[in-house]
Amino acid sequence: MAKRKLNKRQAWRIEKIQQEKAQRAQRKERDISEQLNAGELGEEIHGQVIAHFGTQVEVEDQNRDKYRCYLRANLGSLVTGDKVVFRPGPETLVVTTGETVRTGVVETVLERSSELSRPNPYNEIKPVAANIDFIVLVIAPEPEAHANLIDRYLVAAENCYIEPIILLNKTDLLNDVSRPRFDDMLSTYEELGYRTLRVCSKEESSLGEFKEFLNNRVSVFVGQSGVGKSSLIDTLLPEEELKVGALSHASKKGRHTTTTARLYHFPAGGDLIDSPGIREFGLWHMNEDEVLHGFKEIRHLSGYCRFRDCNHEKEPGCAILEAVEKGEISELRFSSYKRILETLTEL
Numbered sequence: 001m002a003k004r005k006l007n008k009r010q011a012w013r014i015e016k017i018q019q020e021k022a023q024r025a026q027r028k029e030r031d032i033s034e035q036l037n038a039g040e041l042g043e044e045i046h047g048q049v050i051a052h053f054g055t056q057v058e059v060e061d062q063n064r065d066k067y068r069c070y071l072r073a074n075l076g077s078l079v080t081g082d083k084v085v086f087r088p089g090p091e092t093l094v095v096t097t098g099e100t101v102r103t104g105v106v107e108t109v110l111e112r113s114s115e116l117s118r119p120n121p122y123n124e125i126k127p128v129a130a131n132i133d134f135i136v137l138v139i140a141p142e143p144e145a146h147a148n149l150i151d152r153y154l155v156a157a158e159n160c161y162i163e164p165i166i167l168l169n170k171t172d173l174l175n176d177v178s179r180p181r182f183d184d185m186l187s188t189y190e191e192l193g194y195r196t197l198r199v200c201s202k203e204e205s206s207l208g209e210f211k212e213f214l215n216n217r218v219s220v221f222v223g224q225s226g227v228g229k230s231s232l233i234d235t236l237l238p239e240e241e242l243k244v245g246a247l248s249h250a251s252k253k254g255r256h257t258t259t260t261a262r263l264y265h266f267p268a269g270g271d272l273i274d275s276p277g278i279r280e281f282g283l284w285h286m287n288e289d290e291v292l293h294g295f296k297e298i299r300h301l302s303g304y305c306r307f308r309d310c311n312h313e314k315e316p317g318c319a320i321l322e323a324v325e326k327g328e329i330s331e332l333r334f335s336s337y338k339r340i341l342e343t344l345t346e347l
């Protein structure tokens with residue numbers, strides 16, 4: 001979609017908003033430096049952003065103490081999961097809640113090992129969470145996971161350079177017909193190098209291997225509605241009252257979902273970053289190159305086609321079609337690749 005052209009009045013409004021923003025940032029810097037002069041800020045310590053509140057972030061230190069932090073003006077925008085260096089400030093009273101909170105100032109953001117991005121309402125791709133190690137792609141027999149949808153999520157994961165794991169939930173619903181079908185499907189993905197696990201969120205005992213897997217890692221859970229993401233999270237985070245809430249019908253469709261991502265600690269080890277926006281991951285717009293990049297067994301072949309602008313349809317000397325013919329690329333994956341390309345224009 002092309003960016004909208006602004007008329008004069010809109011341009012003027014945006015300029016005004018930006019001026020106001022700059023002024024606010026200057027005021028904030030002044031406040032911070034006054035505190036610094038007054039010796040109110042402590043030594044620099046390491047922390048991680050666990051939530052976002054407008055212009056402030058919630059940062060947790062290594063003892064899991066939490067601080068409401070302002071940002072230095074030159075930091076750009078931080079997201080949940082960012083590792084930072086900050087200086088603790090005085091405790092203050094939050095008027096609305098009556099609680100006292102620790103405050104602080106974020107001085108530096110450390111380099112991100114990964115970013116999960118999605119389009120904002122202006123169609124700009126923006127990071128919404130950082131330093132994620134794994135995308136847990138939840139699928140289930142009910143609602144049935146179509147390979148094409150799984151591939152779509154995998155394409156999105158490949159493009160973020162975050163390793164996905166395919167988690168089949170609701171194993172209690174498998175029967176003699178569906179079990180071999182899922183075994184087949186999952187082994188196809190295993191052959192491609194993707195890890196898979198099988199669980200039933202209703203039976204804690206089935207979650208052992210999954211819990212071990214989550215330990216020492218930062219994960220996000222994604223997958224289509226009804227596969228059991230909330231159920232899994234409820235079982236794994238029994239103490240935590242998830243503040244992200246359920247997706248409203250209205251927000252499910254649009255790209256305007258607010259992404260108030262939050263980082264949670266699993267009692268058995270490992271962290272979860274979650275928000276309704278993150279759970280919708282993978283279902284937004286991609287371009288052709290991204291789709292090709294998302295199919296790891298196909299992407300490396302595209303350079304070998306006879307024609308540089310090969311569409312991999314009927315062209316002679318198409319390296320991809322040849323690989324499909326030889327059985328080196330599964331027909332299912334190839335048709336899934338084609339199908340995703342087709343849907344690009346439908347979105």
Ligand SMILES: Nc1nc2c(ncn2[C@@H]2O[C@H](COP(=O)(O)OP(=O)(O)OP(=O)(O)O)[C@@H](O)[C@H]2O)c(=O)[nH]1
Nearest residue numbers: 169170172200201202224225226227228229230231
């Ligand atoms: N039989 C069975 N049902 C399950 C299992 N896990 C979840 N469910 C049921 O599946 C339904 C959907 O589960 P949710 O956890 O709400 O699914 P979700 O992925 O969070 O869905 P959205 O929030 O819409 O994206 C609920 O009725 C759950 O009780 C399971 O392991 N076995």
Ligand SMILES: [Mg+2]
Nearest residue numbers: 229230231246
């Ligand atoms: Mg849910």
Ligand SMILES: [Zn+2]
Nearest residue numbers: 305310312318
């Ligand atoms: Zn080709």
